[in-house]
Amino acid sequence: MIAFSVNGEPREVTVAPEVPLLWVLRDHLGLTGTKYGCGIAQCGACIVHLDGQPVYACVTPVGSVAGRQVVSIEGLGAGRIGAALQQAWIAEQVPQCGYCQSGQLMAAAALLTNHPQPTDEQVVAALDRVLCRCGTYNRVRRAVHRVARPPTKQA
Numbered sequence: 001m002i003a004f005s006v007n008g009e010p011r012e013v014t015v016a017p018e019v020p021l022l023w024v025l026r027d028h029l030g031l032t033g034t035k036y037g038c039g040i041a042q043c044g045a046c047i048v049h050l051d052g053q054p055v056y057a058c059v060t061p062v063g064s065v066a067g068r069q070v071v072s073i074e075g076l077g078a079g080r081i082g083a084a085l086q087q088a089w090i091a092e093q094v095p096q097c098g099y100c101q102s103g104q105l106m107a108a109a110a111l112l113t114n115h116p117q118p119t120d121e122q123v124v125a126a127l128d129r130v131l132c133r134c135g136t137y138n139r140v141r142r143a144v145h146r147v148a149r150p151p152t153k154q155a
């Protein structure tokens with residue numbers, strides 16, 4: 001049995017330790033907001049937070065998260081930055097098909113946690129790890145800056 005925290009709740013699963021965290025979240029815990037895109041750490045659709053840092057759940061063995069804190073897109077809104085990002089996403093009408101947006105939001109939240117006032121270069125670099133076939137990149141950038149800056153200073 002492997003025990004860890006998901007979105008602040010203690011969870012236990014009985015699976016082989018090499019099973020990717022992505023499949024444990026989706027198939028064992030019913031948290032399907034985290035998406036499968038490539039399975040090889042290339043697209044970012046599966047990004048979750050592990051002890052506050054963004055990781056690709058598709059290549060993270062669940063055995064490696066034992067005793068640690070996982071936050072998925074379902075828990076993002078519980079935090080101040082996550083809730084602000086959700087509002088900014090709505091204000092900027094960011095999503096198109098939506099498939100990459102879980103990863104985009106999780107990557108953005110990690111960026112703003114580590115860099116509350118990121119430069120545009122830092123925003124681009126942090127979000128470069130999430131592919132969007134719909135091309136929402138400019139709206140993602142605007143939404144991140146909307147949260148990073150006081151409203152009166154927005155362009």
Ligand code: FES
Nearest residue numbers: 037038039044058
């Ligand atoms: S599914 Fe994990 S990076 Fe693409």
Ligand code: FES
Nearest residue numbers: 097098132133134
């Ligand atoms: S919104 Fe469609 S892939 Fe990003």
